[in-house]
Amino acid sequence: MSVLAEFEALYGVEPEGIWAAPGRVNLIGEYTDFNDGFVMPLALPHTAVAAVARRTDGTLRVHSADIEGGIVQLDVSALEPLASTDWAAYPAGVVWALREAGHPVTGADIHLASTVPTGAGLSSSAALEVVTALALNDLFGLGLSRPELAVVAQRAENAFVGVPCGVMDQMASACAAEGHALFLDTRDLSYRQVPFDLAAQGLRLLVVDTRVKHALGDGAYAARRAGCEAGARALGVRALREVPYVHLPDALARLSDESVRRYVTHVVSDNHRVERTIALLDAGDARAVGPVLTEGHASLRDDLRVSCPELDLAVEAANAAGALGARMTGGGFGGSAIVLVEERAAAAVSAAVEKAFAEAGFAAPRIFPAVPSEGARRL
Known part of the structure; x- marks a missing residue:
């Protein structure tokens, strides 16, 4: 049954529209966004889809095709941050964030369905938030820009759900363009669409979903953020983005805490890796990005210490089988790795990773190509 038909069956009326917002994979620039740094994600073809109709009675009703349970009904005037962390908190948080910002959202009926893998580090939660924000922006005529919608969605996750993610x-999800990677400066949200047509160069970017999520990840993310902020304070800067790569040794010499030194090393060097990647892509040399990815993984593993055995094995096995480069992507402690390969070697590299996982006794990974896709839109 289609999302439209499911909405009608649930709510007894037709939706006023259907919207979609994608998950993402991050090419380079990890844990840099909450340090006012540089990132370079691309949207995946996997999307959260929402059929939505306005309400004027202050009621919010949400339903998911992917999660067992009926319609969740809430009073928009009674929404409270941190009251719940289940899936409905993400769309509800967007309604709360819009109303907190003074926008007249008077309720809605929402039916959601998503093909973004959950727990894979591919931003399934951001897709839910952004598709909800875009639909409500259109239906209530709020006039918000795509970056403004992204900030609303981030506020929903930070303040309402309680996850201290960057933007x-x-x-x-809100701003990506098909066939491009998004070079984003998270300080001012300025961005540039960078052509990323790997197929034209005989290349492919693979996602290796390890299908594991280690429980220490949630608290560890917050600890890394706190450590980065402590490093910025100790160095007398607003954010680690202000530490030039060439001055990293001097900055480290001023820090006494060993873990903070490692976090600062990662963030400053990963910002530099984003800049190197941009230069390579602008020069038409996507193959040379491979070693930069592998270098980034080593920093995430050794400096930030957010990898895990499954992610390390995915990177090691892929590179041993002839990949151009690989790294974990996302928050870590499970989730996914990305692998840059020659298109003709994609099948062999995938098979080598699957074989390595089987020999290690790990669950079989899910491997699929990352095709740079369109950002959030009305269908």
Whole structure:
């Protein structure tokens, strides 16, 4: 049954429209977004789709085709941050954030369905937030720009759900363009669409979803953020983005805490890796991005310490089988890795990763190509 037909069956009326917002994979620039740094995500073809109709009675009703349970009904005037962390908190948080900002959202009926893998580090939550924000923006005539919608969605996740994420995921979902990667400056939300047509160069970017999520990830993310902020304070800067790569050794010499030194090393060097990647893509040399990815993984593993055995094995096995480069992507402690390969070697590299996982006794990974896709839109 289609999303439209499911909406009608649930709510007894037709939706006023259907919207979609994608998940994302991040090419380079990890844990840099909450440090006012640079990131380079691209949207995936996997999307959260929402059929939505306005209400004027202050009632919010949400339903998911992907999660067992009936319609969740809420009073928009009684929405409270941190009251719940289940899936309905994401669309509800968007309604709360819009109303907190003074926008007259008087209720809605929402039916959601998503093909973004959950728990894979591919921003399934951001897709839910952005598709809800875009639909309500259109239906209530709020006039918000795509970056403004991304900020609303981020506020929903930060303040309402309680996850201290940066803005990259929401910006990628809201603003990405088909066939491009999004070079984003998270300080001022300025961005540039960078052509990323790997097929034209005989290349492919693979996503290796390890299908694991280690529980220490949530608290560890917050700890890394706190450590980065402590490093910025100790160095007398607003954010680590202000530490030039060439001055990194001097900055590290001023820091006494060993973990903070490692976090600063990663963030400053990963900002530099984004800049190197942009220069390579602008020069038409996508193959040379491979070693930059592998270098980034080593920093995430050793400096930030957010990798895990499954992610490390995916990177090691892919590179041993002839990949151009690979790294974990997303928050880590599970989730996904990305692998840059020659198109003709994609099948062999995928098979090598699957074989390595089987020999290690890990669950079989899910491997699929990352095709740079369109951002949020009305269908």
